[in-house]
Structure formats: structure tokens, C-alpha cells
Amino acid sequence: xxxxxxxxxxxxxxxxxxxxxxxxxxxxxxxxxxxxxxxxxxxxxxxxxxxxxxxxxxxxxxxxxxxxxxxxxxxxxxxxxxxxxxxxxxxxxxxxxxxxxxxxxxxxxxxxxxxxxxxxxxxxxxxxxxxxxxxxxxxxxxxxxxxxxxxxxxxxxxxxxxxxxxxxxxxxxxxxxxxxxxxxxxxxxxxxxxxxxxxxxxxxxxxxxxxxxxxxxxxxxxxxxxxxxxxxxxxxxxxxxxxxxxxxxxxxxxxxxxxxxxxxxxxxxxxxxxxxxxxxxxxxxxxxxxxxxxxxxxxxxxxxxxxxxxxxxxxxxxxxxxxxxxxxxxxxxxxxxxxxxxxxxxxxxxxxxxxxxxxxxxxxxxxxxxxxxxxxxxxxxxxxxxxxxxxxxxxxxxxx
Amino acid sequence: xxxxxxxxxxxxxxxxxxxxxxxxxxxxxxxxxxxxxxxxxxxxxxxxxxxxxxxxxxxxxxxxxxxxxxxxxxxxxxxxxxxxxxxxxxxxxxxxxxxxxxxxxxxxxxxxxxxxxxxxxxxxxxxxxxxxxxxxxxxxxxxxxxxxxxxxxxxxxxxxxxxxxxxxxxxxxxxxxxxxxxxxxxxxxxxxxxxxxxxxxxxxxxxxxxxxxxxxxxxxxxxxxxxxxxxxxxxxxxxxxxxxxxxxxxxxxxxxxxxxxxxxxxxxxxxxxxxxxxxxxxxxxxxxxxxxxxxxxxxxxxxxxxxxxxxxxxxxxxxxxxxxxxxxxxxxxxxxxxxxxxxxxxxxxxxxxxxxxxxxxxxxxxxxxxxxxxxxxxxxxxxxxxxxxxxxxxxxxxxxxxxxxxxxxxxxxxxxxxxxxxxxxxxxxxxxxxxxxxxxxx
Numbered sequence: 001x002x003x004x005x006x007x008x009x010x011x012x013x014x015x016x017x018x019x020x021x022x023x024x025x026x027x028x029x030x031x032x033x034x035x036x037x038x039x040x041x042x043x044x045x046x047x048x049x050x051x052x053x054x055x056x057x058x059x060x061x062x063x064x065x066x067x068x069x070x071x072x073x074x075x076x077x078x079x080x081x082x083x084x085x086x087x088x089x090x091x092x093x094x095x096x097x098x099x100x101x102x103x104x105x106x107x108x109x110x111x112x113x114x115x116x117x118x119x120x121x122x123x124x125x126x127x128x129x130x131x132x133x134x135x136x137x138x139x140x141x142x143x144x145x146x147x148x149x150x151x152x153x154x155x156x157x158x159x160x161x162x163x164x165x166x167x168x169x170x171x172x173x174x175x176x177x178x179x180x181x182x183x184x185x186x187x188x189x190x191x192x193x194x195x196x197x198x199x200x201x202x203x204x205x206x207x208x209x210x211x212x213x214x215x216x217x218x219x220x221x222x223x224x225x226x227x228x229x230x231x232x233x234x235x236x237x238x239x240x241x242x243x244x245x246x247x248x249x250x251x252x253x254x255x256x257x258x259x260x261x262x263x264x265x266x267x268x269x270x271x272x273x274x275x276x277x278x279x280x281x282x283x284x285x286x287x288x289x290x291x292x293x294x295x296x297x298x299x300x301x302x303x304x305x306x307x308x309x310x311x312x313x314x315x316x317x318x319x320x321x322x323x324x325x326x327x328x329x330x331x332x333x334x335x336x337x338x339x340x341x342x343x344x345x346x347x348x349x350x351x352x353x354x355x356x357x358x359x360x361x362x363x364x365x366x367x368x369x370x371x372x373x374x375x376x377x378x379x380x381x382x383x384x385x386x387x388x389x390x391x392x393x394x395x396x397x398x399x400x
Numbered sequence: 401x402x403x404x405x406x407x408x409x410x411x412x413x414x415x416x417x418x419x420x421x422x423x424x425x426x427x428x429x430x431x432x433x434x435x436x437x438x439x440x441x442x443x444x445x446x447x448x449x450x451x452x453x454x455x456x457x458x459x460x461x462x463x464x465x466x467x468x469x470x471x472x473x474x475x476x477x478x479x480x481x482x483x484x485x486x487x488x489x490x491x492x493x494x495x496x497x498x499x500x501x502x503x504x505x506x507x508x509x510x511x512x513x514x515x516x517x518x519x520x521x522x523x524x525x526x527x528x529x530x531x532x533x534x535x536x537x538x539x540x541x542x543x544x545x546x547x548x549x550x551x552x553x554x555x556x557x558x559x560x561x562x563x564x565x566x567x568x569x570x571x572x573x574x575x576x577x578x579x580x581x582x583x584x585x586x587x588x589x590x591x592x593x594x595x596x597x598x599x600x601x602x603x604x605x606x607x608x609x610x611x612x613x614x615x616x617x618x619x620x621x622x623x624x625x626x627x628x629x630x631x632x633x634x635x636x637x638x639x640x641x642x643x644x645x646x647x648x649x650x651x652x653x654x655x656x657x658x659x660x661x662x663x664x665x666x667x668x669x670x671x672x673x674x675x676x677x678x679x680x681x682x683x684x685x686x687x688x689x690x691x692x693x694x695x696x697x698x699x700x701x702x703x704x705x706x707x708x709x710x711x712x713x714x715x716x717x718x719x720x721x722x723x724x725x726x727x728x729x730x731x732x733x734x735x736x737x738x739x740x741x742x743x744x745x746x747x748x749x750x751x752x753x754x755x756x757x758x759x760x761x762x763x764x765x766x767x768x769x770x771x772x773x774x775x776x777x778x779x780x781x782x783x784x785x786x787x788x789x790x791x792x793x794x795x796x797x798x799x800x801x802x803x804x805x806x807x808x809x810x811x812x813x814x815x816x817x818x819x820x821x822x823x824x825x826x827x828x829x830x831x832x833x834x835x836x837x838x839x840x841x842x
């Protein structure tokens with residue numbers, strides 16, 4: 001009960017942007033924040049990397065303001081995604097998660113930064129490396145992990161798996177490389193059609209950036225001035241192929257050609273936030289689509305079946321971890337500007353670990369979906385129908 | 401070209417019987433500047449020269465529809481005559497549409513049964529649904545300013561404008577994905593493929609993004625979309641433009657696949673498809689567009705729908721059950737008429753829906769007649785007929801069969817071009833008659 005209340009209050013706080021950590025002290029730990037809030041800098045302005053621009057007069061601002069609350073919130077989100085992904089790694093190695101599992105650790109700043117810059121009423125669609133976005137778009141950790149373990153408490157009742165998780169205004173989780181980009185342009189068309197001033201953030205990777213259907217979507221989005229932010233998460237490798245071996249041009253922010261573009265440091269949550277804010281303003285003002293390239297990195301291989309070291313060196317991974325880790329970057333910034341205490345971060349870490357552990361506990365103990373559910377959800381709003389089973393005598397029932 | 405335009409104009413004038421000459425003026429100017437036939441775009445060629453336009457004499461005598469399979473030789477004089485005839489008929493259907501629209505607007509009471517072409521029925525269905533629901537919109541190649549590659553969406557852009565009738569570039573995968581995305585976000589798109597052959601380029605979006613999503617999301621995300629367009633063989637369009645996709649789409653769970661035959665089917669089923677909250681693949685037939693059918697009073701109502709998933713017995717019979725869909729319903733009815741003279745009474749079932757298949761209707765009929773012949777235009781292997789035979793075998797009707805079921809299908813080859821080869825690649829009336837007699841062992 002206490003846990004559920006904590007989880008609900010965390011979710012509500014995340015939505016409203018209030019600072020969670022400082023209020024709740026977990027009962028198990030005896031750590032007390034010794035310094036009062038008056039000691040901390042409430043707000044600071046940071047220099048962020050200038051974005052390269054394509055077909056734009058100017059880019060996003062080179063300074064970003066961060067309040068203490070915001071900082072802690074971004075930290076919490078990124079740390080949660082990190083721990084959740086590492087837990088998924090663990091569960092996969094224990095064979096409790098099967099099939100595909102594409103992990104997002106290393107790229108957390110992208111999900112956190114984007115969500116910070118858009119509204120919950122905006123739309124987002126991504127490819128298969130989707131667990132981070134599923135979380136930032138409002139799905140609880142336990143529902144994500146339970147979906148990975150294939151239990152009935154999963155967000156898609158165990159029927160979707162890693163790549164097919166959905167939430168209001170979040171359209172997955174798409175398995176076919178590049179297919180989500182025209183879908184995203186279509187969602188943007190719906191926003192324009194309905195005149196609701198919403199935008200659609202459509203994400204794809206450096207591997208998908210060469211797909212023909214992307215350029216078809218770019219063409220129509222530009223032609224009809226759809227409010228679509230096309231974001232390429234360039235993590236340098238499309239599965240096992242480095243960008244130099246896959247693309248004739250690795251300037252992914254220029255690949256929209258007639259569509260303006262930005263190249264953004266995807267390891268800095270503030271940079272991502274400012275750029276997304278800039279892009280959203282661009283779209284909402286009716287100027288049409290915009291392309292953003294987030295330069296980021298994934299620590300894991302392409303998926304759990306890929307050790308990730310046959311096409312890159314461990315030294316490279318280690319270097320990124322030590323020099324550009326998004327969570328460390330934010331934490332160091334806040335600490336060096338006296339915006340929070342080390343103990344506070346430790347507390348948050350402990351709370352998150354606990355939360356993720358409980359979610360994993362739920363995900364491993366929740367029952368699998370019942371066989372009666374096998375054929376449900378074929379059609380919406382349809383009378384029940386009979387579905388053929390594996391042999392003629394197996395007639396299964398399907399309800400909407 | 402100038403000379404021939406004048407000759408054309410005079411022949412047209414003679415044939416128009418003087419009614420509504422104002423309709424001819426835009427066409428007159430068009431034809432003055434129209435390029436010679438060999439330079440017509442694919443769309444122009446298909447629109448003007450389709451057999452369905454050419455042979456319409458506005459009568460419902462079924463035997464006349466046999467003309468549908470004949471193609472004239474490409475000689476200039478005959479060609480001009482054919483262009484005149486086809487444009488004449490085309491204009492007549494246009495006038496019919498206009499007068500039908502006028503009747504609808506100015507008369508409160510429903511008119512008695514009228515002759516409506518399949519094209520006009522589809523147009524009416526889309527018009528009514530666009531009017532009824534703000535979220536419905538149409539997108540596809542040439543649907544707006546061109547009035548539709550086959551003129552199915554004629555007049556809609558003028559009435560509803562750019563927002564709701566959208567011309568797309570020739571990028572099937574892109575615009576199909578956009579349509580599916582719009583459906584996910586709350587709109588109700590009608591995505592037109594110029595022919596279903598081009599849907600192959602977009603088939604990933606139809607199957608993986610549209611059909612499977614409701615299931616994969618366990619009901620969280622629905623996709624209320626209609627994919628429509630002409631399917632199957634046309635006339636003289638050769639291998640890449642003649643494939644039937646009924647079996648391909650019928651294979652996939654999560655999709656509804658509909659194949660109308662006549663004008664009532666077209667209107668009622670398209671309205672149901674648009675109102676359905678699920679992805680529906682709506683397989684029309686280009687050769688049927690210009691064929692007029694009688695539409696009952698009831699079917700002219702704005703709320704007339706035909707339920708998806710229910711077949712219709714078009715002709716009662718006792719000796720053999722013929723199960724078919726789309727254009728071949730006409731063929732089967734023709735064959736039945738010929739066979740009736742020899743005392744063989746055929747029951748003709750118009751499937752109307754390929755998926756879900758109305759197996760009950762088929763089984764009831766087979767249990768009555770004890771013989772089954774399936775007729776389709778698609779290839780035999782893994783086709784609609786194959787599925788029907790398998791289902792009948794697995795159900796109670798098997799014990800009532802007095803002979804193995806027969807499938808009449810297209811020939812298992814890519815569609816050739818030459819007229820004689822093309823004619824012999826598709827089921828003809830004589831093939832159906834032969835198959836029925838063989839099945840009945842007479």
C-alpha cells in the first residue's frame with residue numbers, strides 16, 4: 001500500500017514537475033538531509049554546446065537555465081531509465097525476458113530532454129529501443145518490466161513485448177525499421193487537421209536514416225507543413241554497422257534537404273531540452289517540419305543478443321562512460337553549482353533502486369496472461385467471433 | 401491531332417442528342433489540346449479507354465456484359481470512334497451522377513429504384529460518409545484535382561476542399577504510413593491505392609502498422625482506416641498491373657477484407673467499412689466501375705449499410721453451389737442462365753467479404769445442393785477457392801458433398817498482354833459451365 005502510494009505520488013509529481021525526493025524519506029534508511037533548502041542554489045544558467053544548423057538563420061540558445069527542482073527531476077528520470085534498463089539486462093540473462101530486448105542505457109538524456117520540452121498532450125512515436133520513452137510518456141516501471149517478462153500486468157497485457165508498448169499520445173514501440181516515421185508524419189497530419197496546436201515527435205536511428213520511406217515522409221511533411229519534429233538518435237552504430245559504413249552522408253541533420261535541421265549534443269539533457277523546445281516552437285508556429293540529430297551513444301549492444309564489442313572497442317565504450325555519461329554530466333553540473341548535495345543524489349539512487357527492484361519483483365511474480373485471452377483484441381467494437389485454432393476442432397473465442 | 405479533334409467533336413455532337421451540350425465544352429477544349437493517344441499518361445489512358453465505359457448502353461441486360469472482355473484493335477479510325485463512344489458513355493454516367501445528385505438534394509421523398517454505376521455508388525458512399533463524420537478524409541494519388549484516376553472521387557474535392565480530399569505524391573509507402581498514423585491519432589482516413597498492385601509497396605504499413613496494432617497493444621491502440629482501390633485484372637494492362645490481392649490480404653488476422661460486386665454492394669459495404677473501427681481492405685474492380693445496376697429505394701438512403709462478413713445468395717438453386725466474389729459474380733450468373741436452359745439450377749453466392757469468410761452461408765448451401773464450385777480471378781495456389789474448399793472439408797458440409805469441390809481460377813501465370821492470351825488467362829463463362837458439368841458429372 002505504502003509502495004503503491006509512493007509510486008502514484010511519484011507519477012503525479014513527474015507529471016506536475018514537482019520535486020519528489022526531498023519530501024519523502026524512505027522508512028528503511030536513516031539518511032536525513034542535513035542541509036536545509038536555503039543552502040542550495042535554486043537556479044543556475046549553464047553554457048551548452050552550440051548546435052550546428054541547416055537552413056536556419058539561428059539555432060537554439062547557447063545558455064540553458066536549470067532550476068534545482070528541474071535538475072532533480074531530470075536526474076530522477078534518467079536514473080530510473082538507467083536502472084530499469086540494467087534490470088532488464090539482468091532479467092534477460094536469467095532468461096526471464098525472451099526474444100528481443102533493445103536497451104537504452106547511455107541515451108537517457110534524449111528521452112528526458114525531449115519530454116521536458118514537450119507537453120503531455122503532444123505526441124511521440126519511436127522505434128524498437130523504446131523502454132525509455134515508454135517510461136517518460138507515463139507508463140509505470142512495473143508495467144514495462146511485466147510486459148518484458150510477458151505477464152498479464154504488462155502495459156499490453158503481455159501480448160506486445162519489448163517493441164510494442166503503448167500509452168496515450170505514445171504510439172510505441174515499432175519493430176519495422178523506419179516504418180514509424182511515416183506514421184509520425186500521419187500523427188502530425190492529424191494534429192494539423194484537428195487544429196489543436198500539438199506536435200508529433202518522430203524518432204528514428206542512424207540505421208533507419210537511410211530508409212526510403214523516411215524521405216517520402218519528409219517530402220509530404222514539408223509539402224503540407226506538418227507539425228512534425230523528426231529526430232535522428234545517432235548512436236554511431238546501426239546494429240553492427242558504423243555510420244561511416246552505412247551512410248554516404250553522416251550529416252543526418254542535413255538529410256532532410258529542404259527541411260531545416262539541427263545537430264544536438266544528445267548526452268546533455270539541457271542541450272536536448274533547448275533544442276526540442278526550439279523545434280517545437282518552429283513547428284507550432286506553422287513553419288512545417290524540422291529535423292534534429294541527437295548525437296548520443298548506447299552502452300549495450302544493439303540488443304541483448306549482441307555483446308556490442310565486435311564492431312567497437314571496450315575502450316571506446318569506457319571513454320564515453322567516463323567523459324560523457326548523461327547522468328554524471330547533470331550530477332556534476334548540479335554539484336559544482338551547489339544545487340544539490342551528494343547525499344541527496346544517493347538517496348534518490350537508493351529510492352530508485354528500490355522502486356525498480358519492486359517492479360522486477362512484480363514482473364517476475366505476476367501470472368502469465370490466461371489462455372482465454374489468446375484471441376482477444378483482434379478487432380475493436382466487434383461482436384465476438386470464432387477464431388480457428390491449430391486444428392479444426394479447436395475453435396477459440398475472440399472478443400474485442 | 402487537330403483534324404481528329406474536329407472529327408471527334410462532330411461525331412460526339414451527333415451522338416449527344418442535344419441534351420446538356422454545356423457539359424461538352426470543357427471536354428472540347430481539353431481534347432483540342434490533348435496529346436495524341438500514345439503520349440497519354442497511364443491515368444488518362446486507363447480513364448478514357450476502359451472497356452467498362454465503352455460498352456455501357458445503360459441497360460441491365462447481363463449478357464451484354466460479355467462485351468467486357470473484348471478489346472478493339474488499335475487502328476486510328478476505329479480508335480477515334482471508340483474514343484467518341486467512350487466519352488459519350490462517360491458523359492452519360494456523369495450526367496446520371498449529376499441528375500442523381502440533384503434528385504437527392506431537391507426531393508424529400510426517396511425515388512424509386514434507379515440505375516447507378518458502381519463508380520457512382522462508391523462516390524455516393526464516400527460523399528455521405530464525409531458529410532456525416534468530420535474525421536473522415538480521403539487521400540491518394542489524383543483523388544482531388546484530377547477527380548480520381550478512375551473518377552471514383554469525382555466532385556468530392558470541389559465539395560470538401562483541400563483539407564479533406566488530399567492529393568499525394570507517388571509515394572505509396574509514405575502516404576500509406578501517413579494514413580495509418582492519422583488513423584492512430586483519431587482520424588478516419590480512406591487511403592486510395594490507384595490499383596492494389598501499388599499497395600505491395602506499402603504492404604508493410606497495411607499489415608504491420610495497421611492490421612496487427614490492435615492486437616499487439618491489447619486493445620490500447622485502434623486503427624480505423626479503409627484501404628480501397630481497384631484489384632485484380634483489368635484489360636490489357638499486363639502482368640505488373642493485374643494481380644489479385646484477395647488471398648494476400650485475406651491471409652492476415654486483424655484485417656477485414658471486402659470485395660463488392662454490384663452498386664449496392666459497393667455503397668453499402670464502403671459505408672460499413674468507413675464506419676468500422678478496424679482496418680478494412682476494400683477490393684474494387686476497375687472493369688465494374690462503369691457497369692450500372694439497379695439500386696433499390698432502401699439502398700439510396702444515407703444510412704444504408706451492408707454488414708461486413710455476410711455473403712449474399714444472388715440466385716437460388718438446387719443442383720450446385722457457386723461461390724464467387726467481385727466481377728465473377730456476373731460471370732457466374734451468366735453461366736447459371738445458360739445452364740438453366742439445360743435444366744441445371746445453380747445457386748450463386750456472392751461472398752461480399754473475403755475476411756471474415758461467411759462459411760455458414762456456404763455450408764448451408766452446400767448441404768442443400770451437394771456440389772461446390774468456387775470461381776475467382778486470382779491465382780489458384782493458396783487462393784480464396786483453396787480456403788473455401790478447406791473450410792468446407794473441415795465442417796459439417798463435407799458429408800453432404802457428392803463430388804470433390806472444384807475451383808475455377810485464373811491461370812497460374814503472370815498476366816500476359818496479347819488479347820487472346822489475356823482472355824485465356826482468366827475464367828470465362830465457358831470454363832465455369834464446363835466445371836459445373838464436370839462436378840455434376842453430366
